[in-house]
Amino acid sequence: MLELKLAMYIDFPSHMRPGILVTCSDDIELYSTGLTETITFDKPGFTALAHPSDVTVGTTHGVFVLDPSGFSGEGGLEYTSCHRFLHKPDVETMRRCGAVCVRRNSSHLNSLADHSDSEVDSEYVYTDSIFYIDHSTAKQLLAFYKQIDTLCCEVDAYGDFLQALGHGTTQDYTKNTSQMTKEESQLAEVRQKLCSLLKGISLNVIVLNNSKFYHIGTTQEYLFHFTSDSKLKFELNLLPEPFSISSDKADTRSASIIQSIVEPGCFVGPGSIIEYSRIGPRVLVGKNCIISGSCINLEVDIPSNCFLSSLSVKLDDQVKYVSMVFSVEDDLKKNVELLSDTNSLRFFGVGLRECLDLWGVQLSNQLFSGDNSRFGLWTARIFPVCCSLSESVRMSLSMLNSVQRMSAFTLTGFKLLSVEEMLAYKDVEDMLKFRNQIHDEICLQRQKDKSGL
Template sequence: VFLLNSSTLLLTRHFSKSSAARPGELWDAVVLTAADAAQAGAFREQLAEKLRREQLPRAVRYLVCADPPGPRIGNGGSTLHALRCLEEQYGDQWTSFTVLLIHSGGYSQRLPNASALGKIFTALPLGEPLYQMLELKLSMYIDFPRHMKPGVLVTCSDDIELYSTGVTEAITFDKPGFTALAHPSDLAVGTTHGVFVLDPSSFSGKGGLEYGSCYRFLHKPDVETMHQSGAVCVRRDRPQLSSPGSCGDSAVASECVYTDSVFYMDHSTAQQLLHFYKQMGTLGCEIDAYGDFLQALGPGATPDYTKNTRNVSKEDSGLVAVRQQLYSLLQGTALNVIVLNNSQFYHIGTTQEYLFHFTAESKLRFELGLQPVAFSICPDSARTLDQLSIIQSILEPGCVIGPGSVIEYSRIGPEVSVGKGSIVSGSYINFSVDIPSECFLSSVSVKMADGVEYVTMVFGVGDDLKKSVKSLSDIHSLRFFGASLPECLDLWSLEASDQLFSSEDTRLGLWTARIFPVCSTLSESVRMSLNMLNSVQHKSAFKVSGFQLLSVEEMLTYKDVEDMLQFRKQIYDEICLQRQKEKSDYRMNGT
């Protein structure tokens, strides 16, 4: 019995249409974290729209909590700040709440079509109307509140956990301290996740669901550390912990580790963390909800990790001190583990993962029943292709979409061809064009002095938008669709200077490069950006120096959420009309 199936999703929609739910049946509060006030505003607008359309359970309190202004505080800081928001919003009432806290405040640099409106509102190729990640999260965890003592379940906006248990088994969160779900994973997966060193006396490896305790939590460990710590299990007919330091005979059996996904903290632990946050006043550094909370837990925890800044994106002077204080606070707190032996953890946070899970023969696509064409109007010729994903879009007869491509929230004209493995998002293409393979194209409405205007970002799907260099002499290492950035700038008649980059600090990268022209119409902005890409591909000049240019970073600052949602709504309304027409035609023909 997989936890998630179409009936579970329909149940979420059922709760959306009725305000009646038995006490404890739904979450008391669902909290979305946001990186800043602008992102929080975008989330609130989308929540309001979804509630208006009866796509979310109405009996739940929805709270959007923006990180405080100033230095970034990481998802650990966001967790602490969200606890404060809960207390400010609901007073003592929240002490009895079951809370789902979804970390949704990233800028989504590795999946930029989700940057403007948020990863938690990423559309899935499923449902009429479409399901987004938020409904998927609510559906996946639909049974949890009924088996949970007051407390907070912490999850991310871009991962999916599917598991099967016995019909009578339920996942219960009723122990003090922290409780985490654990999934069997290859050792390679363990190097990029949290890994549990399970207490052998509490773990047998039998059955689909097992409650155990964790001796120690490792954050993104290397393979050697996993072996030395006793985290590695040997999978024969069932997982068994190998002794610490042994390498196992992988020729006979495969090795696995148990990796993290979501975790729960009971209310008194949440209260402890909130008290700590209030005492701190401001954090001033990025802390990790997984690395900095969970590594302090369990009898085998040591403070060594507090000084290890290997996995930190930006080292802050106060980080080690804050970690040490958190360690002192949480040391001795239990880390309970719910081992899900028949489970699968999926991540959809990068362009590659997004394309793979939505268009290839992925297990996730099969398990969720993801559709090649979801809530869209498109010619029959496109419907015969299985290896693509058309999501709430209108495609006119004549257009050609290559295999492995995703089109979402777009209008595609008859003379458009899209190559293989591309992503087109929020765009209107009403002119003749060949979009190359592995192209990433995403349009954003922006509020400028003259009103609403449009900018379209274009990249290669494999381009690294997170990469940055510190000086102009190093920008040749930045690659745009296979070419070095200085080569591209020459073709576009742009000068490499500090003014070319929007970042206040010295982060020079594709994310902060002011290269995308602001245009008065959506289709014109798409045309301009595709011309820029074409010039790079064919090494032919295309001058953009006469335009106002924005970086992706600035697009998000100036984004006009209302206009973007309006464009989506026009597509939505048109599809609904078409569906009604099809139904009435069907009835007419049937009589």
């Protein structure tokens, strides 16, 4: 992903004054400009790219309310200013604030933007992707950070910076914490200070009408774009098995195998993704699964719609292993305020309290990491710490099997971690070591194949 980002932005530095370019790791922007058109970041303040998107897409992203006096909506590239920035607004808010545009004639948009003649007179909005902060403004933000000394809440570079910009902005957003996974008492205060700091700073927008914004940050989006006949897959010429070992005797039709070793006798269901993993010969992977960083060397059927991700963690200076397992449809962001409501949290369609009973785990405040102000799957300490990668996979799949069969599987005696803690204790060096082992084995096998051995 890093290489792809660098390739997409390769022309930017030569047309950019000193400053900072902010981008996300889970989106891809493809665009086309005319031979004489150049994307230039040379204005003071903030400068953001804007892409035409369906109105429904705007509800989960940032949306620009563009200044109508300086914007025509025609041509491949256009520089304008932003009246106001909306962060994940509902459709009614977008309409009320004037963010919704009507496409009268789509003939000037090429196929990259995914518009056709049938979409004439359809509604759309301009959504965000990357943005640039000039050096002077970046210094102001750095001084603000030093003044605060210690941040006690999460500041969103998109929602908390961009919403403060534009001459049509208000301070109403500073008190809105509905889109936060955890409400933090100091967030409103920090937002108000940021709003005052950034007041009057311009938000310039580079409108890319011939562009397409792809978000791959959710499990469903990841599966769709990398395994189906998606436009992204076509435009980037994505291969189904890039740099992997997959025997002819391993059935991997309609799946995506990324830097992995899939041994003969393994079956990978359609629409599934295997990445940075070693899958043994007696493994059956169902449909629409994501298997990441795992070593599976036992005879097992992995059910469809399964998300399995293994991590190395460092605890007391020792490397251990934990594997998280969920349904790709589980809502890891959902929280409840009372322990009595935790059964509304669904693990593969089953209430969390029912799962805990099957695993012999007691429900209490101590079961959850964090400050215990809210409870969710993200902070539930349910995944056992193991001494080997393959053992951690076996334990987590056994947990899942017990839930699906409604049979007991005890976790007594194991240290349990939440997803939140797994990421905090993650040992990246050891995880890269496992990836490099797979990489070296693939290289060796390719050399043997070339030499006919």
